[in-house]
Amino acid sequence: MAKIVLKNVTKAFDETQVVKDVNVTIKDGSFTVLVGPSGCGKSTTLRMIAGLEKQTSGDIWIGDRCVNEVPPGKRNIAMVFQNYALYPTMTVKENIEFGLINKKVPKAERKKLINEIAEIVGLTEYLKKKPQHLSGGQRQRVALARAMVKKPQVFILDEPLSNLDAKLRNQMRTELIELHKRLGTTFVYVTHDQVEAMSMGDEIILLNKGEVQQIDSPMKMYRDPNNTFTAEFIGTPA
Numbered sequence: 001m002a003k004i005v006l007k008n009v010t011k012a013f014d015e016t017q018v019v020k021d022v023n024v025t026i027k028d029g030s031f032t033v034l035v036g037p038s039g040c041g042k043s044t045t046l047r048m049i050a051g052l053e054k055q056t057s058g059d060i061w062i063g064d065r066c067v068n069e070v071p072p073g074k075r076n077i078a079m080v081f082q083n084y085a086l087y088p089t090m091t092v093k094e095n096i097e098f099g100l101i102n103k104k105v106p107k108a109e110r111k112k113l114i115n116e117i118a119e120i121v122g123l124t125e126y127l128k129k130k131p132q133h134l135s136g137g138q139r140q141r142v143a144l145a146r147a148m149v150k151k152p153q154v155f156i157l158d159e160p161l162s163n164l165d166a167k168l169r170n171q172m173r174t175e176l177i178e179l180h181k182r183l184g185t186t187f188v189y190v191t192h193d194q195v196e197a198m199s200m201g202d203e204i205i206l207l208n209k210g211e212v213q214q215i216d217s218p219m220k221m222y223r224d225p226n227n228t229f230t231a232e233f234i235g236t237p238a
């Protein structure tokens, strides 16, 4: 578990600022949803937290460490994307195990971890299958398992359900909330869908055009929007 702090974080591509002086504290162990319209800077913000993109200015803290100079592999973060790429020639087990072999985790320990995590995400019966023989939801679970097996302090998920059909998406929302409860890890979850944000987050950060509009619980944001953008985006009756 770790809290994440962004202090005056800005990102510009060429001359264009896409993230503007963002100040947020993501609480330790929270399920925080970063939501806003397409192109508002959500993915860029996540990528800066993960270290895949360097901020133009400002500081990023994870736990009690300023990570400005810390490379992605040393931030103790796991990411799950929308277009999670599984290795097609590897089995589910091998896909999950890959990162552990890289980290030189001993074989017996790997086996224990894989079984434990497969059980949590409901993949125990599928460990010997290849990705092509899995459904969309099962593949998404493999991507999650692959991230979880490294026992990160922070989970970052960038629109992980947007390729799934509506029914499965609903089911996976519930599963992710359960998973968060079970792990107690900090989750930072990006979506452009306000219904998803409101139903999943215990804290919501609403972004528009690179600027934070409001940070609150879903209920507070619904009842007490800061401005008309928030009211319209969240759908608060006028």
Ligand code: ADP
Residues within 6 Å of the ligand: 013, 018, 036, 037, 038, 039, 040, 041, 042, 043, 044, 045
């Ligand atoms: P979101 O995830 O909210 O849809 P992004 O963070 O992906 O938004 O993008 C925010 C803005 O930054 C967009 O206008 C996008 O075109 C621009 N952008 C993102 N990545 C790059 C890049 N590598 N180079 C130039 N512009 C980029």
Ligand code: MG
Residues within 6 Å of the ligand: 042, 043, 044, 158
């Ligand atoms: Mg995005």
